Amino acid sequence: SCVLLRADVCVVWCFSGGRRIVCVGSGFDLVQRASMKVLPSADDFSQSPPIEFIQYAVHKNDTVLLFDSPAVNRSSETQSFRTFLQLDKVEEELKTFVYHPDPFFNELTKNIITETIIIVTGRGFSKAMTAEEAQAFVGDASCKVTILQDDKLFLEAPSTQPRARSKRQRRDTSSDPLDLTIKFGNGEWVVGSVNYERKYEVPLAIIIPAVIVPMLLFIAVSVYCYRRKSQQAEREYEKVKHQLENLEESVRDRCKKEFTDLMIEMEDQTNDLSEARIPFLDYKTYTDRVFFLPSKDGDNDVMITGKLDIPEGRKVIVAQALNQFSNLLNSKTFLINFIKTLEGRPDFNARSRVYFASLLTVALHGKLEYYTDIMRSLLLELMEEYVHSKNPKLMLRRSETVVERMLCNWMSICLYQFLRDSAGEPLYKLFKAIKHQVEKGPVDAKMKKAKYTLNDTGLLGDDVEYCVLVSTL
Missing domain, CATH: 1.20.5 (Single alpha-helices involved in coiled-coils or other helix-helix interfaces)
Structure with missing residues (x-):
């Protein structure tokens, strides 16, 4: 006995038939004759008895039977067919087959093959076959079906031009076009002719x-x-x-x-x-010029001469007041509070602060250690103020406070001996050399610009014609 385990069949066909049907079971070697027949369903025929369409097995072994779907009468409409598997005298009904009309192909719009893909258009492709079942040929060479849609078929053309399939076309060398044949099961359609783009080979002797x-x-x-x-x-x-x-x-x-x-x-x-x-200044003249701004009547300036014009009747009272004030200046607490009080006044401007700092320096000139201590205390307070409320980078850039001017005066006092003994002579030589170099060229008497100068803003840009005058006295 034989047993049918499974029949791998598709229920959609075309009228031409030829789709592969696989029946799996056991004991098929005992069967002498295996066939598959289809006949129209009761709703699709009017003849009696109905026409049967039979297809015998194309391959048979103990476990597998292979059939091609039977071809039926062609029609323009979809039809349903009952399907029977007949093993000798045993008959078993399978699934109902639905037959669709054969696919329709349009004429090729591009007959010259210049690319690797050929596109065929039409309708009913996906109902007839799958991409794996469909076959295509250009001449005698097979084309791989890459994509199969219901209205489009994409083929991979052979890389080289094949030969014609018929012997007549092979003998006729003048027939360059090759037939493009599509095969769906038993159905075969020639959808057009294609030509390969000619590639002329140049002889090596010319190349x-x-x-x-x-x-x-x-x-x-x-x-x-x-x-x-x-x-x-x-x-x-x-x-x-x-x-x-x-x-x-x-x-x-x-x-x-x-x-x-x-x-x-x-x-x-x-x-x-x-x-x-070198014309060095004496210490008094040096300090007068550094501490006090020059005035028109410098010779009669009280701060420089130290002579006060006081009536005779008040000299004793003024001298006593000055002594008491001098004693107060020796008090660190009083002096610091006195400086802060003056700086807090709105009418105590920058010029007054410079003048007051210079007067204080002169008054405490004999007590430089005490003067340095006062200056140090005020500097610490100024530094703390700049750190917390102001920009520290701007500190000591301008003499806006009394302590800043006191620091300038203190450094001038400390540098006097150093300038006189060491730095004064090379600085004076440098000054004389620069002055001599500037005076070698023309100098504008009004604008003070010179041709040979170290200052960019004071450079005499125009070329001035000049000559050297030598005067004999």
């Missing part, structure tokens, strides 16, 4: 000269241009080298001349300084 001759010509032209550019570069190099040598020689001569003139001028300046000596 080699056509490539080598231009290459040799290009190499020759490149060598010629390279040699010409090299010679031109060598000439330019020699020219630039000669110009550099001339420039070096002129610079060398000028440097020698300028160095000689400089040595002579330095010797003259040194002799002048040795003879005239």
Whole structure:
């Protein structure tokens, strides 16, 4: 006995038939004759008895039976058919098959193959076959069906031009077009003819000269241009080298001349300084100029001369008041509060603060340690104030407070001896050298601009024609 376990069938067909049906079971070797028949359902036929369509097994072994779907009478409408599997005299009914009309193909719109994809249009493709079952041929070469849609079929064309399928076309060398054939099961359709784009092969005897001759010509032209550019570069190099040598020689001569003139001028300046000596100011004049701003009647200034114009009757009272005030200045607490009180007044402007700091410096000049202690205390308070309420970077940039001016005066006192013993002489020499260099060229008497100056804003931009005048006295 044989047993049918499973029949892998699809219920959708085309009238041409040919779709593969697989029946799986056991004991099929005992069957002498296996066939599959279909007949219209009771609703789809009017003849009696109905027409049967039979298809015998194409392959058979003990466990598998292979059939192709039977072809039926063609119609323009979808029909349903009852299906029976007949094993010798045993018959078993399977699923009902639905047969659709054969697919319809449109004419090819592109007959020349220039790409790898061929697109065939029509309708009813997906109802007839799947992409794996469908077959396509260009000539005698098979095309792979990549995508199958109901209205489009995408084929992968052979990479090289195949031969024709019929012997007549092979003998007829003048027939270049190749038939494009689509096969769905038993149905076969020629949807059009295609041509491969002609690729003309140029003989090797023409290719080699056509490539080598231009290459040799290009190499020759490149060598010629390279040699010409090299010679031109060598000439330019020699020219630039000669110009550099001339420039070096002129610079060398000028440097020698300028160095000689400089040595002579330095010797003259040194002799002048040795003879005239450096005009150092005495300590009193130095402090007067640093502490107090110059006035029109500087010789009669009370702060410089120290002489007070006081009536005779009040001299004793004024002298006693000044002594008492001097004693108060020796009190650190009083002096600090006195300075803070004055700075808190709105009419105590910057000029008054400078003047007061200078007077305080003169009054405490004999007590520099006490003066330094007062200044240190005020500086600490100023630093704390800038850190908490102001920008610390702006501290000591301007003498806006009494302590800042006191610091300037204190540094001027400490630097006097150093300037006189060490730094004064080189600074004065530098000043005289710069002045001498500026006076070597023209100087604008009104605008004070000079041709030779270290100040960019004071540079005399225009070229002025001038001559040196020598006056004899």
